[in-house]
Amino acid sequence: MSHCASLGKQSPPGGHGLPEAALVDLHVHSTASDGTDAPEVLGGLAAAQGIAALALCDHDTVDGLERFEAGCRDAGVIAIPSVELSTSLGGHQLHVLAMGLTGEGRGHVREFLEGMRRRRHERNVEMVERFRQQGMNVDLEAVSRLAGGQVIARPHFARLLLERGYVKDLQEAFARWLTPGCPTYVPKRKATPEEVVTAIHEAGALAIAAHPNSLTGEGHDILHGLEELGKLPFDGVEAFHPNMKPEWTRVALGFARRRNLLVSGGSDYHGTFKEGIRLGCAAGGKGIVAREVAELLGRLGHPVAGYPSPDHAGGAPRICRG
Ligand SMILES: [Zn+2]
Ligand SMILES: [Zn+2]
Numbered sequence: 001m002s003h004c005a006s007l008g009k010q011s012p013p014g015g016h017g018l019p020e021a022a023l024v025d026l027h028v029h030s031t032a033s034d035g036t037d038a039p040e041v042l043g044g045l046a047a048a049q050g051i052a053a054l055a056l057c058d059h060d061t062v063d064g065l066e067r068f069e070a071g072c073r074d075a076g077v078i079a080i081p082s083v084e085l086s087t088s089l090g091g092h093q094l095h096v097l098a099m100g101l102t103g104e105g106r107g108h109v110r111e112f113l114e115g116m117r118r119r120r121h122e123r124n125v126e127m128v129e130r131f132r133q134q135g136m137n138v139d140l141e142a143v144s145r146l147a148g149g150q151v152i153a154r155p156h157f158a159r160l161l162l163e164r165g166y167v168k169d170l171q172e173a174f175a176r177w178l179t180p181g182c183p184t185y186v187p188k189r190k191a192t193p194e195e196v197v198t199a200i201h202e203a204g205a206l207a208i209a210a211h212p213n214s215l216t217g218e219g220h221d222i223l224h225g226l227e228e229l230g231k232l233p234f235d236g237v238e239a240f241h242p243n244m245k246p247e248w249t250r251v252a253l254g255f256a257r258r259r260n261l262l263v264s265g266g267s268d269y270h271g272t273f274k275e276g277i278r279l280g281c282a283a284g285g286k287g288i289v290a291r292e293v294a295e296l297l298g299r300l301g302h303p304v305a306g307y308p309s310p311d312h313a314g315g316a317p318r319i320c321r322g
Contacts, residue, residue: 019305020304023051023287024265024288025046025051025267025280026055026057026238026265026296027238027269028042028056028057032058032061034059034273040067042072044074047075049278051280052077053079053080053290054072055079057084057266062101065081080302085098087192089193089228092215092217095209097208099205099206099300100205105204108199116191127157130186131184133183194232197232201233208236208264213225226255236296237262238252239263263293267282
């Protein structure tokens with residue numbers, strides 16, 4: 001008995017592909033990023049919920065993938081090794097899932113993440129240099145102490161300015177020194193969506209835009225966000241997710257159909273870190289089933305019974321552009 005409303009009964013993957021009504025969850029996190037379950041236990045947790053396929057998508061790390069795969073193997077669950085990368089689009093945060101990372105692909109992702117770390121470090125060094133040019137005593141050691149092992153960001157600079165008496169509060173620190181237009185402000189060197197998608201393709205993985213509801217707001221509806229995404233060479237879009245309201249899911253499904261994009265779905269499970277999110281469930285506790293993401297599973301090498309596998313569906317791997 002499943003814990004969320006599945007549309008049918010599940011059975012273990014057989015020789016004819018995954019049953020179309022099998023529960024799947026193509027977006028979960030572990031302790032390798034900000035989840036509370038170790039990567040190796042996720043397969044067992046999924047199996048206990050009748051989930052047949054699971055994708056680990058930790059933020060900006062591939063470190064949990066081997067343990068995740070071992071746990072899934074023991075539990076008889078299909079493991080889809082993945083990673084969730086951050087970028088932004090039109091002023092909105094955008095997360096991108098790289099799905100289906102082989103050993104070599106993981107190496108590519110590691111290199112990409114290392115490059116991003118270098119860019120962040122260079123930005124911090126440049127900001128420190130600019131404070132020095134203003135005759136202010138700001139050093140990287142003190143800023144990193146305030147960051148306490150976290151990624152260094154402007155609030156840590158703000159706290160140092162306060163600590164050293166350059167400002168009377170944090171607001172003043174931001175207003176005078178840390179916003180665009182200030183002499184000591186250096187823009188963030190985040191990866192662009194193009195860079196992220198290119199890195200994913202170089203890693204031989206599929207680039208799926210995660211929870212595209214993050215692109216809504218400020219007068220922009222979900223379709224506007226999807227159309228912005230559609231200008232980039234994404235392979236697919238995560239239509240099923242707890243943050244995707246049913247009407248947004250419908251819009252995303254229609255968009256994917258028109259643009260010939262793959263459809264994905266996942267719970268974004270983080271263990272107890274995000275209460276109320278359950279493995280295998282999208283918005284409203286709706287179970288995500290294999291047929292809803294059949295084409296994607298087929299592309300990842302896990303065909304769903306009754307759905308053509310990519311080999312039979314007309315040859316060349318399909319990367320959609322615009
Ligand atoms: Zn995300
Ligand atoms: Zn996530």
